[in-house]
Amino acid sequence: MRTEEYNKHKILLQHLKSLLLLIILPLLLLGTLSIIVTQAYIKDEVNKNNLTILKQASQQMDLIISELETLSFSFSKNSNMIVALKNVFNKKELTYVDHKLFTTIKSYIDSTSHIKPYVHSLYIYYDNSNNRLISSGDMGLTSLDAYYDYAWYEGYLKEKSAKGVRSELRELQRYPSSRPESILTIYNNLFTINPAEADGIIVLNIKPDYIKDLKDSTVSYPDQGLIIVNESHEPVISYKLASEINKQDISSFLNNDQNFFSYTKSENKYTVSKYVSSQYGWTYISVIPNQSLYAVPFRLLHISVTLIVVCLIMGLLLALYMTRNNYLNFLKLVKILESAQSGQLLPTDLTKVKDEHSYLIRSMIKTFLEQNYLKMQLSERKYKIKVMELLALQSQINPHFLYNTLHTISWKAIALTKKPNEVSEMIDNLSIILKYAISNSSETVPLEEELYYTQCYLNIQLVRYHNKFKVNWRCDEDILHIHVMKLLLQPLIENSIYHGIKEKEVFGTISIKIVKDHSFLKIWLVDDGLGMKPETLKAIREKLKHGEDSLTNEHIGLYNVHKRLVLMYGDEHYGIRIKSKYNKGTAIYMRIPIPVTTMLLP
Known part of the structure; x- marks a missing residue:
């Protein structure tokens, strides 16, 4: 073979055609599919986003209205508060006791309204000879004749038989020289006799501008308009709505049976989404100009086309460069073969030839370095996950909300019987445990504190199971100051009750022993419950040893404490050791190091 037999221009063109086809076809297919997918699914995505936004708006308004209903319940069912407030309204001169009661009620109303940033003002009115009402803020106790906002009173007189929540959009002017402000007012009649x-009636005035500000963080499109329509089909809040959309258009939106549809007004097209609250009958409407809606896809299309053109140009240059190099390398190989066939010396530029081996070596080195870097990142991520997991093990819902709710329920329970009762005591114990759990979960606490909150948990369980079991404690007083991990005993006791005592269905005993051994605390927890069969015990030991998450659905107390001990002290030896015999009971043993700071204390 001779190099003269090859037409380098023909080979160059063949390589160019192959490379360009490999570049052009995928780009064309990608661009075409992108356009088709965008056009096919954009409406569904917009509908899903709008539905999410409208549901969020509905949830916010439903929450506001439900809070008003809760307040209305207090002022229509709490006889002590009703009688006290009516006396204040009807008396011409108030006694010291009246002043004290009024101050208490006023503080309750102010605390209810001031903590809500959307509340403008709150009125409570009962029919009285002095036409008095109580208002949140500085006004306090006043009369309708002296108060600047009395327009709602005429509506109250006309709607005395109305039940449920009513609302309207009003204009308030505090002073003749001040500027009127829009207020969304929600009414709820009080039926005490x-x-x-x-x-009577409760009047809640809401700042629509505050609710509009909340929508700035939820809307997906810059020109997206939102409309909130109350139970009377009157628009009460409009946000970024196009100027040409009026009440007649809103009525058309309400009368349309579809929840997602197109609407044309003055040659401008809009995409409308609608959601109706099942709780209070309010309607939430999203109106997006199509010009704004499709601006992002069109922009993406232009960017995609630009990228395709750039890629074609770069691909063409790359193809020319690679084809030229391949052709030159091919010529060098041909020269080597021709030289070998003819018995001549190899070409002097042989060392300049770059083959695939050097490329593979570089690729392998690069892959090796990248894998090592990824391993370092993975190790760092695992460490962060462990820290986060330690903080997350004790709470899976919003515990602050639950603690505050339990505290409120406890006071309600006491109010029903006029004194502490078994229900309020259980709720207090549960509140104490919850407050203990939601405090800094990464800190350690004195053993005495851990034992106190564990006893609160036992008080609840003893009531639940009607003293079906007893607990024997053995713990020396000289170790009560030693710091231990929070929630160390309660999950294990819970495991003994649910999987041991409860299952055996006879009176049971749980024995807890805590002693100090040099620089360690040794803890035993033994119950005479049902125990475990050998195969069950073996499976649990294996899962504890390998840290499998399958225990999270059963024996969660064992897994929780074991995993937190390992995470906190960094050694499997500080985890749980468990022994059990079927129909005899279960014994759990732990050994944890005593912190140096607490070892130095007496």
Whole structure:
């Protein structure tokens, strides 16, 4: 073979055609599929986003209205508060006791309204000879004649038989020289004497501008308009709505049976989404100009086309470069073969030839370095996950909300019997445990504190199971100051009750022993419950040893404490050791190091 037999221009063109086809076809297919997918699914995605936004708006308004209903319940069912407030309204001169009661009620109203940034003002009115009402803020106790906002009173007189929540959009002007402000007012009649006719009302004035500000963080498109329509089909809040959309258009939106549809007004097209609250009957409407809606896809299309052109140009240059190099390398190989066939010396530029081996070596080195870097990142991520996991093990819902709710329920329970009762005591114990759990979960606490909150948990369980079991404690006083991990005993006791004592269905005993041994605390927890069969015990030991998450659905107390001990002290030896015999009981043993700071204390 001779190099003269090859047409380098023909080979160059063949390589160019192959490379360009490999570049052009995928780009064309990608661009075409992108356009088709965008056009096919954009409406569904917009509908899903709008539905999410409208549901969020509905949830916010439903929460506001439900809070008003809760307040209304207090002022229509709490006889002590009703009688006290009516006396204040009807008396011409107030006694010291009246002033004290009024101050208490006023503080309750102010605390309810001031903590809500969307509340403008709150009125409570009962029919009285002095036409008095109580208002949140500086006004306090005042009369309708002296108060700047009295327009709602006429509506109250006309709607005394109305039940449920009513609302309207009003204009308030505090002073003749001040600028009027828009207020969304929600009414709820109070029925304290006659269930057919109200003798009082709660008026909640809301700042629509605050609710509009909340929507700035939820809307997906810059020109997206939102409309909130109340139970009377009156628009009460409009946000970024196009100027040409009026009440007639909103009525058309409400009368449309579809929840997602297109609307044309003055040659401008809009995409409308609608959501109706099942709780209060309010309607939430999203209106997006199509010009704004499709701006992002069009922009993406232009960017995609630009990228395709750039890629074609770069691909063409790359193809020319690679084809030229391949052709030159091919010529060098041909020269080597021709030289070998003819018995001539190899070409002097042989060392300049770059083959695939050097490329593979570089690729392997690069892959090796990248894998090592990824391993370092993975190790760092695992460490962060362990830290985060330690903080997350004790709470899976919003515990602050649950603690505050339990505290409120406890006071309600006491109010029903006028004194502490078994229900309020259980709730207090549960509140104490929850407050203990939601405090800094990464800190350690004195053993005495851990034992106290464990006893609160036992008080609850003893009531639940009607003293079906007893607990024997053995713990020396000289170790109560030693710091231990929070929630160390409660999950294990819970495991003994649910999987041991409860299953055996006879009176049971749980024995807890805590002693100090040099620089360690040794803890035993033994119950005479049902125990475990050998195969079950073996499976649990294996899962504890390998840290499998399958225990999270059963024996969660064992897994929780074991995993937190290992994470906190960094050694498997500080985890749980467990022994059990079927129909005899279960014994759990732990050994944890005593912190140096607490070892130095007496």
